Amino acid sequence: MASSAAGCVVIVGSGVIGRSWAMLFAGGGFQVKLYDIEQRQIRNALEHIRKEMKLLEQAGALKGSLSAEEQLSLISGCPNIQEAVEGAVHIQECVPEDLELKKKIFAQLDSIVDDRVILSSSTSCLMPSKLFAGLVHVKQCIVAHPVNPPYYIPLVELVPHPETAPTTMDRTHALMKKIGQCPMRVQKEVAGFVLNRLQYAVISEAWRLVEEGIVSPSDLDLVMSEGLGMRYAFIGPLETMHLNAEGMLSYCDRYSEGMKHVLKTFGPIPEFSRATAKKVNQDMCMKVPDDPEHLAARRQWRDECLMRLAKLKSQVQPQ
Ligand code: NAI
Numbered sequence: 001m002a003s004s005a006a007g008c009v010v011i012v013g014s015g016v017i018g019r020s021w022a023m024l025f026a027g028g029g030f031q032v033k034l035y036d037i038e039q040r041q042i043r044n045a046l047e048h049i050r051k052e053m054k055l056l057e058q059a060g061a062l063k064g065s066l067s068a069e070e071q072l073s074l075i076s077g078c079p080n081i082q083e084a085v086e087g088a089v090h091i092q093e094c095v096p097e098d099l100e101l102k103k104k105i106f107a108q109l110d111s112i113v114d115d116r117v118i119l120s121s122s123t124s125c126l127m128p129s130k131l132f133a134g135l136v137h138v139k140q141c142i143v144a145h146p147v148n149p150p151y152y153i154p155l156v157e158l159v160p161h162p163e164t165a166p167t168t169m170d171r172t173h174a175l176m177k178k179i180g181q182c183p184m185r186v187q188k189e190v191a192g193f194v195l196n197r198l199q200y201a202v203i204s205e206a207w208r209l210v211e212e213g214i215v216s217p218s219d220l221d222l223v224m225s226e227g228l229g230m231r232y233a234f235i236g237p238l239e240t241m242h243l244n245a246e247g248m249l250s251y252c253d254r255y256s257e258g259m260k261h262v263l264k265t266f267g268p269i270p271e272f273s274r275a276t277a278k279k280v281n282q283d284m285c286m287k288v289p290d291d292p293e294h295l296a297a298r299r300q301w302r303d304e305c306l307m308r309l310a311k312l313k314s315q316v317q318p319q
Pocket residue numbers: 012013014015016017018035036037038041093094095096097098101105122123124125145146147148
């Protein structure tokens with residue numbers, strides 16, 4: 001394994017998200033040590049990463065300035081957590097979404113790390129105040145929540161514990177930028193962070209509209225894929241408001257009463273009843289049958305679309 005001037009990053013948990021982080025950090029020139037409780041998982045991860053990187057290189061979509069072989073030489077498995085974390089600049093935890101398991105891992109890390117390394121969790125929804133409670137190194141702890149698949153969707157939500165040091169946020173932000181991701185700062189923790197709060201707001205209204213028979217499930221999805229989603233790949237909802245009038249103030253003057261009128265008609269939180277779930281599933285299955293082969297093929301198509309979109313975005317938004 002090659003050493004790296006950029007430093008060493010440890011990935012704890014070599015599943016779906018751990019593998020993606022390993023590829024991203026190697027793309028940024030970091031030495032990566034993969035740790036997992038299951039040796040087999042480390043072997044599988046290394047094989048998977050090799051295959052993926054070769055395919056990405058052939059498709060011209062490999063991140064960073066190093067070749068696939070150079071990046072692969074930076075990644076290795078490490079069966080011993082104590083050895084793995086020695087001299088690391090960043091530890092990215094990627095074990096299953098289970099508060100007690102993650103707390104156990106962070107308590108173990110807390111007892112062996114120095115005062116400099118960043119302790120970061122990939123959790124999708126566990127609160128930093130619960131995750132990092134009582135740790136000696138709490139100032140060095142942060143959530144860095146990626147979006148699946150992280151290799152193609154660059155956003156990373158950075159969520160601090162109330163005692164996280166500002167330098168931990170700044171260093172993690174800089175690190176994410178260095179590996180080509182797009183970090184954003186959540187100023188204080190909130191359930192669902194920001195991405196899932198927005199996502200659940202959309203799902204909630206989508207469900208109500210289908211349940212009330214206002215639109216079919218597939219037409220509902222078209223509103224996003226052929227409508228809102230077209231612009232949201234480039235500008236967010238707030239900039240959309242700004243551009244759709246003579247600036248934000250003009251938009252609010254013109255449209256806030258209308259928005260409030262519509263928002264007051266929104267219903268309660270859906271129950272996600274079995275009856276509606278079956279109706280939606282029937283419609284979804286006409287396009288993508290819910291057997292493993294069809295689902296895997298559709299996911300692969302989705303990832304190819306995202307890869308092309310990422311290329312397009314890098315051309316229209318030079319960094
Ligand atoms: P996964 O189940 O694919 O991988 C988890 C890995 O952790 C497995 O390799 C397992 O052997 C290992 N592991 C279990 N216990 C361990 C221990 N005590 N020490 C070391 N390794 C251990 O899970 P996945 O999907 O990669 O998720 C990991 C984290 O990332 C979760 O917190 C999840 O919420 C978060 N996340 C997942 C996303 C997704 O779409 N899969 C998206 C964003 C975040």
